[in-house]
Amino acid sequence: MSGTVIRAGEPHTIRTRGITLLRSGHREIRRLKRANHTPSIHGNKVWNSSFLIMDHLTRRKVSADEHMMDIGCGWGPLSIFAAKRFGCRVTAVDADPDVFPYLDLHAQINKVQINQQQDSFEKLTQKRLAEVDIIAGADICFWDELTPVLFNLIRRGLRSGVKQVIIADPGRSPFYALAEKCENAGMDARVVERRTKTPKVLSADLLIINR
Numbered sequence: 475m476s477g478t479v480i481r482a483g484e485p486h487t488i489r490t491r492g493i494t495l496l497r498s499g500h501r502e503i504r505r506l507k508r509a510n511h512t513p514s515i516h517g518n519k520v521w522n523s524s525f526l527i528m529d530h531l532t533r534r535k536v537s538a539d540e541h542m543m544d545i546g547c548g549w550g551p552l553s554i555f556a557a558k559r560f561g562c563r564v565t566a567v568d569a570d571p572d573v574f575p576y577l578d579l580h581a582q583i584n585k586v587q588i589n590q591q592q593d594s595f596e597k598l599t600q601k602r603l604a605e606v607d608i609i610a611g612a613d614i615c616f617w618d619e620l621t622p623v624l625f626n627l628i629r630r631g632l633r634s635g636v637k638q639v640i641i642a643d644p645g646r647s648p649f650y651a652l653a654e655k656c657e658n659a660g661m662d663a664r665v666v667e668r669r670t671k672t673p674k675v676l677s678a679d680l681l682i683i684n685r
Contacts, residue, residue: 521613523642546614550577557586603634
């Protein structure tokens with residue numbers, strides 16, 4: 475992987491928002507798969523909701539001295555974007571160790587450094603979240619049992635001093651259940667619909683929670 479060069483217009487690549495991402499059919503992704511790096515918790519591609527969070531972070535104007543945690547990072551498009559665009563500290567977290575070779579590949583291609591942390595959502599304690607300013611996660615609330623887990627994580631984050639939590643989803647029912655739980659708990663939470671035309675026409679809802 476060292477010295478990997480991705481040329482402009484190369485097949486199975488996505489060039490958007492100042493970063494380069496690889497699709498599952500790209501030769502380097504196929505090479506990792508042949509090396510038996512097979513993610514088991516849906517970390518098997520770049521998920522579309524990531525792009526809508528990227529746009530939100532741009533509007534928010536993340537500063538270089540902030541620390542963003544990308545939960546359920548998968549291949550790391552959010553992490554790559556934040557590190558490249560804002561120069562901020564980024565920690566990418568996933569329960570599946572097999573996603574990190576894909577994140578390493580993307581970090582190398584985009585010439586950024588990303589802190590990595592293998593952990594489940596439940597293990598992200600208040601202590602571990604104490605120096606985090608932003609928690610972001612794309613397409614991570616896809617099972618009913620994840621709703622209370624993510625709710626508790628959000629609550630721990632806010633108690634530890636996290637300024638903002640952004641969760642994006644294309645519209646699954648566990649996501650809306652999470653939003654309702656946050657609102658019912660009195661959090662400063664809102665759901666907004668976002669759209670984009672790049673890298674293709676996409677839409678997703680963002681659950682935005684402010685401290």
